[in-house]
Amino acid sequence: MGTGRLTVDLDALAANWRALDGKTACETAAVVKADGYGLGAEKVARALARAGARRFFVAVAEEGAALRQALGPNAEICVFSGHMRGDTDMIADLGLVPMINTVGQLTRHLEALPGHPFGLQLDTGMNRLGLELPEWAAVAELALSRDPVLVMSHLACADDPDHPMNRQQLDQFHLMTDGIAVPRSLAATGGILLGPEYHFDVTRPGIGLYGGRPFDAARPVAHLDLPVIQLRDVEPGETVGYGNTWTATRQTRLATVAAGYADGIHRILSNQGRLWADDRPVPVVGRVSMDLITADVTDLAEVPGALTLLGPQQGVDAIADLAGTIGYEVLTGLGTRYQRHYHGG
């Protein structure tokens, strides 16, 4: 096969959901936006439903529509972007639950779909989505009279347990929601790990399900193996790849593997990244190009048919650290050329 093989371990995914669920006494939902963090929303969501998740969150209504097909009529599918103009039919026909963000969305929802379930998103300081305190004060009575299914907010700094913003947002969430009879949700993965004060009635983990920080105990879910297309031996002084950025200083055996920046492997890994032959690292040498990566396999007694980029040896956060980004971006950037295999579930 000429393309990389992306294996998604659905058993590890389910184990991660159960592990996060086990940290709280409340309901654990699952965030499957951006195609299940790049790993395939439909397969991922079905595996999570089998593990016990009943409520799913997506970013936009279109994602909710695809998910409804995969999950059938009983799952609750909530949409973070709320009730956008043009989404009314989709929300109604597919039974999606918009998380209302603005007074305009609230008006649109109550006028277009009276009696259709909705939730409310409040801003507690992140300044991204949700009603701010004065808006909430103005519409809370009306909104609460229409029986919202959930009131939620989102933490800006939950990946840093010592950040004072966590406490500020928790206090603000209490100020805005104490005394209401609606289920509440504040915590994503990071918030779950901050402890029970942050859990309320529903948690919304995403990245931890997929094996990323800050859930350090997560099992890796994405495995990426790149087939070796060609081996060659180069002499000291020969150069490799675009721009001649790497020069052999010894007799070197090179492997050229089938993946590149078009597959989401950041070009900044040129001359810095590592691939793995089981438990042995091999350095990326030369530039990562669009479709190809070259690695120095001189020290391997035997070169396998494929080298591993993502796996137990090297997770999404290790790649992210090298690339100056976060595991979320590594996962959601994984390209469309891989052969995708689903394991377990």
Ligand SMILES: *Cc1c(COP(=O)(O)O)cnc(C)c1O
């Ligand atoms: C993406 C997102 C989540 C999930 O966050 P993780 O850090 O991936 O666990 C939860 N809530 C909201 C509002 C989000 O946008």
